[in-house]
Amino acid sequence: MKPASRELTYAAAIREGFAVALERDPRVLLMGLGVPDPKGFFGTTTDLQKQFGADRVMDMPCAENGMSGVMLGAALNGLRPVLNHQRLDFAMLSMDPICTQAAKWSYMFGGTMKMPVVFRMILGRGWGQGPQHSQCLHSWFAHIPGLKVVMPTTPHDAKGLLIAAIEDDNPVVFIEHRWLHHIKGEVPAGHYTVPIGPARLARAGSDVTIVAFSYMVLEALEAAEKLAEHGIDAEVIDVRSLRPLDQSLLLASVAKTGRLVVADTGHSTAGMAAEIIAIASESAFGSLKAAPRRVCFPECPTPTSPTLSAEFYPRAGHIVAAVRTTLQRPPHDDDLLVPAGAELDKPNPAFTGPF
Amino acid sequence: MLATAENPVAASAGISARLLESMVRIRMVEEAIAAHYPEQQMRCPVHLSIGQEAASAGVCAALRPDDLAMSGHRSHAHYLGKGGDLPAMIAEIYGKATGCCQGRGGSMHLVDLKAGFVGAVPIVASTIPIATGLAFADRQLKRDRVTVAFLGEAATEEGVFHESVNFASLHQLPIVFVCENNLYSVYSPMSVRQPAHREVWQLAAGHGVVSHQGDGNDPLAVYALARAAAAHARSGQGPVFLELKTYRWREHCGAGFDNHIGYRTEAEYLAWRERDPIKNFERRLKASGEFDVLRHEQFKARVETEISDAFAAAQRAPFPAGASLMNHVYAAS
Ligand SMILES: Cc1ncc(C[n+]2csc(CCOP(=O)(O)OP(=O)(O)O)c2C)c(N)n1
Numbered sequence: 001m002k003p004a005s006r007e008l009t010y011a012a013a014i015r016e017g018f019a020v021a022l023e024r025d026p027r028v029l030l031m032g033l034g035v036p037d038p039k040g041f042f043g044t045t046t047d048l049q050k051q052f053g054a055d056r057v058m059d060m061p062c063a064e065n066g067m068s069g070v071m072l073g074a075a076l077n078g079l080r081p082v083l084n085h086q087r088l089d090f091a092m093l094s095m096d097p098i099c100t101q102a103a104k105w106s107y108m109f110g111g112t113m114k115m116p117v118v119f120r121m122i123l124g125r126g127w128g129q130g131p132q133h134s135q136c137l138h139s140w141f142a143h144i145p146g147l148k149v150v151m152p153t154t155p156h157d158a159k160g161l162l163i164a165a166i167e168d169d170n171p172v173v174f175i176e177h178r179w180l181h182h183i184k185g186e187v188p189a190g191h192y193t194v195p196i197g198p199a200r201l202a203r204a205g206s207d208v209t210i211v212a213f214s215y216m217v218l219e220a221l222e223a224a225e226k227l228a229e230h231g232i233d234a235e236v237i238d239v240r241s242l243r244p245l246d247q248s249l250l251l252a253s254v255a256k257t258g259r260l261v262v263a264d265t266g267h268s269t270a271g272m273a274a275e276i277i278a279i280a281s282e283s284a285f286g287s288l289k290a291a292p293r294r295v296c297f298p299e300c301p302t303p304t305s306p307t308l309s310a311e312f313y314p315r316a317g318h319i320v321a322a323v324r325t326t327l328q329r330p331p332h333d334d335d336l337l338v339p340a341g342a343e344l345d346k347p348n349p350a351f352t353g354p355f
Numbered sequence: 356m357l358a359t360a361e362n363p364v365a366a367s368a369g370i371s372a373r374l375l376e377s378m379v380r381i382r383m384v385e386e387a388i389a390a391h392y393p394e395q396q397m398r399c400p401v402h403l404s405i406g407q408e409a410a411s412a413g414v415c416a417a418l419r420p421d422d423l424a425m426s427g428h429r430s431h432a433h434y435l436g437k438g439g440d441l442p443a444m445i446a447e448i449y450g451k452a453t454g455c456c457q458g459r460g461g462s463m464h465l466v467d468l469k470a471g472f473v474g475a476v477p478i479v480a481s482t483i484p485i486a487t488g489l490a491f492a493d494r495q496l497k498r499d500r501v502t503v504a505f506l507g508e509a510a511t512e513e514g515v516f517h518e519s520v521n522f523a524s525l526h527q528l529p530i531v532f533v534c535e536n537n538l539y540s541v542y543s544p545m546s547v548r549q550p551a552h553r554e555v556w557q558l559a560a561g562h563g564v565v566s567h568q569g570d571g572n573d574p575l576a577v578y579a580l581a582r583a584a585a586a587h588a589r590s591g592q593g594p595v596f597l598e599l600k601t602y603r604w605r606e607h608c609g610a611g612f613d614n615h616i617g618y619r620t621e622a623e624y625l626a627w628r629e630r631d632p633i634k635n636f637e638r639r640l641k642a643s644g645e646f647d648v649l650r651h652e653q654f655k656a657r658v659e660t661e662i663s664d665a666f667a668a669a670q671r672a673p674f675p676a677g678a679s680l681m682n683h684v685y686a687a688s
């Protein structure tokens with residue numbers, strides 16, 4: 001029997017994924033600063049400690065580096081831990097345990113051990129998150145053999161990939177964008193997984209392929225709507241798994257459309273968009289009718305001031321403009337127009353600060 | 356000491372009056388931020404120091420103007436105490452071009468090099484090694500300056516705290532680590548982060564550093580500890596660690612109160628409000644006949660004007676131009 005499906009927010013889907021995993025497997029453990037606190041980690045861990053007990057849903061010292069290593073030992077020795085970070089920036093303190101230890105463990109010990117650990121990180125944006133609370137460094141992790149890296153966009157994939165990540169015997173970096181937490185979508189009840197690897201066709205189209213990551217999938221879908229008004233039929237691919245990376249959907253799409261725009265929530269230099277374009281160039285060069293385009297962060301840190309951050313973050317209009325370029329069509333003045341009264345620095349309309 | 360051209364806390368006053376005025380000024384600035392924050396024009400997280408003013412006032416009064424300080428996410432009090440420019444701070448929180456970081460940083464990234472405030476950043480504990488490096492350079496270059504690293508008690512849980520204190524102890528660096536222990540890290544109490552049978556100051560003592568615990572709500576006690584610490588560090592005898600017990604009144608981040616959400620009790624909060632560093636110090640000064648009512652009222656009136664001018668200027672100031680986005684990624688050489 002197919003499990004019932006209903007609308008949940010992305011945050012509620014994450015919470016449900018945790019509840020399912022904790023329920024099914026007594027080895028699963030949640031750790032992280034503020035995981036049991038009253039704000040519930042943006043609503044993604046609310047009341048889990050009440051439900052599953054303080055020895056399975058735990059707060060921790062402010063010690064990201066050390067605690068990451070502790071989670072590795074726990075994973076080697078019978079637990080399946082998830083270490084939660086409210087910002088990816090905080091996980092930067094633990095690059096050694098994640099990249100130099102966990103990622104190598106299976107390989108360097110000749111396959112004698114498994115490392116079933118999940119590092120969960122949230123990408124910040126808006127309301128002055130600024131230079132140190134909004135870095136999007138997913139490409140760093142995607143660079144490392146031995147890690148798996150996922151960035152789900154829909155509530156359905158958030159829950160399914162979270163459970164898959166917890167059930168995986170390898171270290172998985174699970175990255176959420178803060179601006180996805182309030183997004184609603186169909187989520188099946190109970191246990192299910194979304195396999196780590198395959199990309200998702202978010203919208204079928206024939207004129208241009210837009211490959212997007214995480215929150216930028218929403219901007220890409222909005223861009224596709226705008227493009228449709230101009231008679232341009234865009235296909236949108238939600239990458240959702242950065243490592244392993246699904247080449248087949250990408251290449252099939254580029255073979256069909258011959259045009260490629262990549263929208264990433266991150267910098268362009270040495271980033272994921274560059275990787276996607278490299279794959280298309282190596283394996284679908286003959287299909288390309290125009291140079292691919294990247295829509296990424298400018299090459300500067302995230303500024304705090306609302307006027308500067310409005311300038312910093314690419315939007316649907318930037319994707320529309322990039323698509324026009326690949327189609328050799330003239331730019332439109334109103335592509336980058338910001339509607340009067342739009343507040344570009346809020347994660348959702350209900351947000352009033354402070355974090 | 357505390358006084359700058361713009362700062363109305365007068366250097367000439369006696370130490371008690373100066374401590375009181377420094378605390379009152381910090382409180383008035385933070386209250387003004389709290390009052391304006393709901394207008395949604397300060398579009399960045401703010402971490403207010405209300406309730407914790409004595410630490411900054413007492414420590415900064417013990418420093419020379421050319422001494423250095425760094426801090427973390429909760430840095431308004433430290434910046435102001437060290438003599439940081441108020442209008443530049445308020446403008447920064449408003450994201451304006453006239454802010455101390457030209458709008459690039461916001462509340463969590465204050466800087467005023469003229470005042471010796473070398474910077475604050477919100478990654479917990481990250482300025483501790485950098486402050487240690489400032490002290491290392493001063494020692495190498497034979498300057499007799501002291502650096503203060505302001506930190507919260509949660510920062511002592513990070514590895515870099517221990518790595519830095521070990522290095523400072525090894526090289527007997529001229530640095531004072533000032534730890535404001537306000538019992539919480541966001542909503543996490545000490546009980547889920549540190550063992551109950553060990554005090555925070557003992558961590559630094561374990562690294563061979565002279566360490567003291569004091570009442571962080573008593574500005575005179577803080578001042579006495581900080582004076583001795585600065586003298587010790589300046590004379591080449593090595594670093595000092597001060598644990599100052601205190602309490603944050605408002606929510607961890609933002610302008611409101613959060614005692615109702617369940618991580619701490621209203622009773623605990625009210626007990627700490629009884630220990631208000633300002634009210635209690637005022638009472639003490641009154642009892643000892645050191646409180647000059649007229650002077651104090653005049654001082655508060657001046658600060659009120661200073662603050663409303665700073666807010667008005669910040670609100671009027673231009674936002675940084677979009678075209679300036681790429682400025683300062685690299686230093687101009
Ligand atoms: C490395 C890192 N981990 C986590 C955070 C999230 N965070 C911001 S403030 C804070 C609390 C720090 O507590 P404490 O040092 O005691 O300072 P207080 O807020 O009590 O003044 C935390 C955990 C962070 N900014 N940096």
Ligand SMILES: [Mg+2]
Pocket residue numbers: 507508509535536537538539540541
């Ligand atoms: Mg604290």
